Amino acid sequence: MTRTRAISGALTGAALLVLSLSLTACGDSEKDYVQEKTVERIATEQLTNAVGVTPEDLDCPGDLEGKVGTKMTCVLTSEGKDYDAIITVDDVERGRVHFQIDVPPNAEQ
Template sequence: MKAPGRLASLVATTAIVLLAAGCSITSSIERDELEQEISTQLENEVGVAPDDVECPEDLDSEVGATVVCVLTAGEDELDVTVEVTSVEDGRALFDIAVEDPADGQS
């Protein structure tokens, strides 16, 4: 059976706020924390969590910093682009955009 359609078809940009874990934000958002936050926010948005989210590195806590992670849902793997849009008051605000599954198919 293919991945849940609601998750695989999520192509809208979702804004997410990642709060610092008990202290002010450091120079980056740790990879594990970022992966968990992406999974949680996508589950909140579409009602089902991805099977896995893997990011290659930490995300710098500066406006414009980006990282491309990979979301796995069933047999589907989709790129998830994360971009920091602002950093203030101990938190980083970033947007995530899940690639359109049709973009990767011929």
């Protein structure tokens, strides 16, 4: 993981934050997914643990499909500014969905 600054203030400049998370997926007979609120909660906790600052909000557009390569762009709010937080599923194994959160440099919306 590379990060040049913390969320608070850091995302206004060159910040790169990549976190890897693994969650148990919900599922039916057709596909696995992680519920939107679960992704938001766990991602917020991990961002806080990684940089020591809690984002004001992290809002994802829906459930995260448990399929490798699935991407979803959430909106991270810090110090009143919004930033892209890109969620990418990189592994699914035995009902566990592993994904990364990427807050790229200059990702302010």
